[in-house]
Amino acid sequence: MLDDTIAAISTPLGEGGLAIIRLSGPEALRIADGCFAPVGQRSLKPTAAATHTIQYGRIVQGGRIVDEVLLSVLRAPRTYTREDMVEISCHGGLLPAKLVLDTLLENGARLAEPGEFTKRAFLHGRIDLTQAEAVADLIHSRTELALAAANEQLAGKLAKRIHELRDEMVKTLAHIEAHIDFPEEDIAPDTKEQLLDRLTNAVAFMDRLLRTADEGQILRRGIRAAIVGRPNVGKSSLLNQLLGRDRAIVSPLAGTTRDTIEETANIRGLPVIFIDTAGLRRSGDMIELEGMRRSRETLRKAELILHVFDASEPLTPEDESYLAEFAPKNRIVVRNKIDLPGRLSLPANLNAPGVDVCCVTGQGIETLKDAIKEMIWAGKIGAEMLEVMINSRHQDALQRARAATIRTIEALRSDLTLELVALDLRLATNAVGEIVGKTATEDLLDSIFSQFCLGK
Amino acid sequence: MFVYPKNYDVIVIGAGHAGVEAALAAARIGCQTLMLTINADTIGQMSCNPAIGGLAKGHLAREIDALGGEMGKATDMTGLQFRMLNTSKGFSVWAPRAQCDKKAYQFHLKWICEREPNLDVRQGQASRILWSSNKAYGVETTLDVQYHGKTVIVTTGTFLRGLMHIGSNTQSGGRAGEGAAMNLSASLKQLGFDLGRLKTGTPPRLLKRSIDFSKTEIQPGDEPVPFFTYWKDDLFHVEHSRGLPKGSNDLQLRYPPGSILERINGQLPCFITTTTEETASMIRTNIHKSPMYSGVIEGIGPRYCPSIEDKIIKFPHKTRHQIFLEPEGIATDEIYVNGFSTCLPFEVQVDLVRTIVGCERAEIMRPAYAVEYDFAFPTQLKQSLESKVCENLYLAGQINGTSGYEEAGAQGIIAGINAARRVDGKDPIILKRDTAYIGVLIDDLVTKGTSEPYRMFTSRAEYRLLLRQDNADLRLSQLGYDVGLLPRRSFVKFLSKQRAIGEELDRLARTRHGASSLLQLLRRPEVRYSDLPSKNDRLDSEVIHQVEVTAKYAGYVERQQTDVAKFRSMEDKTIPTWLDYSEIPSLRSEARQKLQRIRPATLGQASRISGVSPADLSLIMVWMKRGANGQSQESRASLKIEDLEESSS
DSSP states (O other), X not given: OOSSOEEEEOSOOSSSSEEXXXXXXXXXXXXXXXXXXXXXXXXXXXXXXXXTEEEEEEEEETTEEEEEEEEEEEOTXXXXXXXXXXXXXXXXXXXXXXXXXXXXXXXXXXXXXXXXXXXXXXXXXXXXXXXXXXXXXXHHHHHHHHHHHHHHHHHSHHHHHHHHHHHHHHHHHHHHHHHHHOTTSOOOOOOHHHHHHHHHHHHHHHHHHHHHIIXXXXXXXXXXXXXXXXXXXXXXXXXXXXXXXXXXXXXXXTTOOOSOEEEEEXXXXXXXXXXXXXXXXXXXXXXHHHHHHHHHHHHHHOSEEEEEEETTSOOOHHHHHHHHHHTTSOEEEEEEOTTSOOOOOOOSXXXXXXXXXXXXXXXXXXXXXXXXXXXXXXXXXXXXXHHHHHHHHHHHHHHHHHHHHHHHHHHXXXXXXXXXXXXXXXXXXXXXXXXXXXXXXXXXXXXXXXXXXXXX | OEEEEXXXXXXXXXXXXXXXXXXXXXXXXXXXXXXXXXXXXXXTOOSSOOEEESTTHHHHHHHHHHHTOSHHHHHHHHEEEEEXXXXXXXXXXXXXXXXXXXXXXXXXXXXXXXXXTTEEEEEOOEEEEEEETTEEEEEEETTSEEXXXXXXXXXXXXXXXXXXXXXXXXXXXXXTTBOOBOXXXXXXXXXXOOXXXXXXXXXOEEEGGGSOGGGSEEEOOOSSOXXXXXXXXXXXXXXXXXXXXXXXXXXTOSSOTTSHHHHHTSOOOEEEEXXXXXXXXXHHHHGGGOTTTTTOOOSBOOTTSOOHHHHHHHOTTOOOOEEEEXXXXXXXXXXXXXXXXOOSOHHHHHHHGGGSTTOTTOOEEEOOEEEEEEEEOGGGBOTXXXXXXXXXXXXXXXXXXXXXXXXXXXXXXXXXXXXXXXXTTOOOOOOOTTTOHHHHHHHXXXXXXXXXXXXXXXXXXXXXTTSOTTSHHHXXXXXXXXXXXXXXXXXXXXXXXXXXXXXXXXXXXXXXXXXXXXXXXXXXXXXXXXXXXXXXXXXXXXXXXXXXXXXXXXXXXXXXXXXXXXXXXXXXXXXXXXXXXXXXXXXXXXXXXXXXXXXXXXXXXXXXXXXXXXXXXXXXXXXXXXXXXXXXXXXXXXXXXXXXXXXXX
């Protein structure tokens, strides 16, 4: 557990100038060597560089430049974990950091478990023994967060597809294992062609999953920020301003927005999903009622609340009830229509940053973006970060599964013995199982006994 | 009350396949050993099929033999048909199997036990474990005799509150015609053991002359005979050939002197036949009479050895089921109907066997039956097979929820070795999952427990390529010798074989043929050792086999060895006994409960407990590092750590 080399993005997400990816473990320098191309005469490969020096160069994968980086070489024992470490500073924003991390994983690093750098620091005596509880707490809380994020992600279609894939692989493996462990039973053998078909399908399935991971998932994901407020305070106008284009229909009539609108915008390098909720007005209109039900649902899931007020009108009881309702959430108070004479007075001690905007002119919108960024940078919102990590974990497992399945196919094609075919298929099945937290043995036996009538 | 005057080192309750290996191992290591059996005529009796080996079981038998156990030699001496299974599917899944002469096997083992110098065989039924302050010190029998000893090994098989079923008829007993052990369960419960209930079954035995074998397919044995033992000198030496003239150490002999094969000068065949549509319809008509389907039987039966009624009901589309007709001995005409276990009433069985092809006029000599028995949940044991609730008390064999002679023998030999080591004040022997199927077996039992009779499969082994039937000696004989079990003469043989393998591999690597070395040549799938241009004709066939396997497996074995290295790094991390799981903050309650109950010996074992996550392991590691004496809570400084780490993960 301490013999391998781990990697993780170690800076919070945000636009910033930089993101830092950390590597720690016996192979840290060698792994960095494998994907770092020094630029300039003074820059060196990590294994050739002295400790506590900074090298300039590029992260390269498959001949493609991933990013331009500064790389710090930190040799044991004067490091955070007391192991060899490499810290790579790349461009800020979500994507560069993720791509650098993926490159390190492909070069042999393992994605760090939640809190693992600290765990290693502790186990190597870098952190005082008296802090054991604090270290345990940190591991626990990070794991809980990661689990919550993983469950969220796996709750949907992805989990269903992973389970389908795994069931199919277990079934194929069960077939092979039944032939190995029950040679004297009259099991109708799958032909080589049938097995090859099933394995080829599995690879195609993995390819499809991997493509969604690469393209869609990450960019579509982001901090969920809900825009709320009583009707006609300008929520839809604010959304259009943040997106930089017209997405929502804007009218002076209260209740124009009857459904929830979700749009992703790049706020200071970070994807934020803005959700324009239907006004929370009490109404008898059936369609609007449904809209309001959905709004509530959306609000429950949002990580950030932009609470919009009309600065030209006094605080209404409705405003006050929302203020109370959203008090437990991370929120920013947005005072709209500041071009009009101000008649709004908000209660003190809201414990939330406030921003003045005018959605007609765009005044204050940049300040609002800064405020959003600050909320994220301050570490108050960490879910997105975790989701990316989870994503990398799934991706890594699928890639290993794919490679092992391809080796299985090759073993079958070249008529290697069944034990060797089974060896790789077992690895592939276990890799897929990692995503949903299952190992093969028991399921495998269940599958064997449900498919075949055995019992000499 | 009579206290037997001799004070033993090791007392073994039971003389089945676990008991015999346990008693012989302890006695051979040098312990004064008592083996207590309900009936001295049934030592090493094969209650079900008189066969040893098969997939994974053959591996276990070879491992027992490599350690210095008796099962392999007893099989070789009393087998009447030998085959090597699976030879087309890769070296790691080759498996020897032998059909034995049932009576010859048990009487051979009885004789071996009787002449073992440090072993006393006594007839007597244990009724109570003697213990005080959670330490066992002996057993009491139903005749009110007490035997005292330093350690006790319980190997009672299916006899604990055994209940046999044939139709609606039930009889108390551990095996047909024999009584059950009714008191020992209560004694174990008093000690604090949790007991469960399992079920197993056995098919009918038919009279040979009532079967028309011409309608069946004949299945001959393999020649040359694939013997089980690595110690063929012992086999072909006068030592085992009771009553024969001394001096015959001639390896040219085809069959071991005094063996069953020698007596009949050849092998007996088995026969393959099938059930018919009639079998299926008769079972469907009578299924309500099966105690398994009427709910009378509560114990859980093995899925891999289903009764014929299970097969018909669960796989209705399958019209025929394969049946093996196997001789039970050379001096009996009883035929074992393999694949036809049932607990339907006798009157149904009479007609049912006659639906089998070739058995139209068959006569049942002994009816099939099912037996339910108590077992102790094996998670109550340490990896040494010593119980956690009571010191110096070991459990081995079917009482731990396993099935099969080989599984029993494997536990028996380990319990015997470890009880002997306890007596000598030495640390127990624990075989790891990368070293032996025995290790996989015991680790599975004590870590995961079992809900059905546990049988070994090769698919249970993560490192299957390394755990071959051909290299059990290379894996285990050094250990067998070190613990004092494997005799010196065998160990010397082993060393010379090991040396020969190394030398030949060296020679092949050094000798060039054209552009490549002979070793590289041998790596090609189509090239056998005998095809090599300069081969060594004097080499033993076992040495040649090892050389071939090593060459052909090279890349794969390296890959498994990388995995093994990772596995080992976790296995080597011993969890200290002072560790109190209730103290570790943030451990999830499911994990906490299981860890407290199973008390894993290493981080590796902890990782295999279902419900223990990597995060839980991290927490345990942190707590181990923190040390035994606990630190004050005042110095908690999570903020500082956060600062140091920023947000690393």
